[in-house]
Amino acid sequence: MASLLQIQSDDSVLLRITHSNIKSFSPDVRFSLQMSVEAVKEKLWKKCGTSVNSMSVELYDDTGAKISDLTDNLQPLGFYSPLDGYRLHVIDLDPSSVTSGGWLEDTSLVEKYQISEEAYDKLDGTFRKFKEKLAHQNPSAHETKISDNYMEDLCSKIKVGDRCQVEPGEKRGVIKFVGRAETLAPGFWVGVQYDEPLGKHDGMVKGTRYFDCPPLHGALVRPDKVKVGDYPERDPFEEEEI
Structure with a gap:
């Protein structure tokens, strides 16, 4: 009763x-x-x-x-x-x-494909070839560097612990990190723990841990992709009943 x-x-x-x-x-x-x-x-x-x-x-x-x-x-x-x-x-x-076996937590267990520099240089359509072509066509544009303070102003209203929505896809979660990411491009980044397994990692990127979250729930995105506010966790079962 x-x-x-x-x-x-x-x-x-x-x-x-x-x-x-x-x-x-x-x-x-x-x-x-x-x-x-x-x-x-x-x-x-x-x-x-x-x-x-x-x-x-x-x-x-x-x-x-x-x-x-x-x-x-x-x-x-x-x-x-x-x-x-x-x-x-x-x-x-x-x-x-x-x-099982720690596969979702220990990335060292995953066999990684490696290619030699010589073999990579022989491939067409790679990002390296694209950058070389771009530099040849417009050297001044290629030399433009991203500032260390890139998008810092957009982070003034983004705080760790805020609920947020990330575009594209209207993915919801909570802010876990705000700042520069030494393993990524210059400028400011925002670390998000998604409510659903829509991310790429558990808060560790290229060997550096920026925050902790469940596997495949983490993402580091630029501040212009993030909106903070009243974005509660969606209940997929309630949505199905509408």
């Missing part, structure tokens, strides 16, 4: 998510208490990459004590009486899962 009353009186709950294979994965995600356990697993799949059929989910309270296993896919989340600050722990049961 208490569980039913909770569902009626409280629409949603903010839970921390952890994963058996991705140790750096611990976002806070808001769930509707009326979502079925199956819908919760669908949302978790979009966050961490573990398929619904290979996923086991455990609920822990804010002291670390296990409350229950979310085994009944038809039950609403509110049936298990979660509260803000509780934790959902995702266990990936698939030994061949994309999340």
Whole structure:
């Protein structure tokens, strides 16, 4: 009876998510208490990459004590009486899962393709050939350098922790970094942790860590692509019902 009353009186709950294979994965995600356990697993799949059929989910309270296993896919989340600050722990049961073996966290495990300078120089249509052609056609334009303060003025209203929307694509997230990025082009950059896995990294770019976020949720973009303001996290299940 208490569980039913909770569902009626409280629409949603903010839970921390952890994963058996991705140790750096611990976002806070808001769930509707009326979502079925199956819908919760669908949302978790979009966050961490573990398929619904290979996923086991455990609920822990804010002291670390296990409350229950979310085994009944038809039950609403509110049936298990979660509260803000509780934790959902995702266990990936698939030994061949994309999340296993540290592949989403340790890029050193990925075999990298390398080409010799001599072979690269022989290729047509490369960026190097394009720059050489551009320099030959317009030497003065090629010599123009980007200032170290490029777009600094656009960063005056962008702060770490701000919610934001990034174009193109209206991708939403939170600001995690503002400043110069020594491994990228001169000028100012903004680091964003997307709400969904729409990024390219986990906050580390070319060997330098600018911020921390879950794998494939991070991006470094120019300030003119970022709008800060009231951009709450979208709930894909609510959008589907419209």
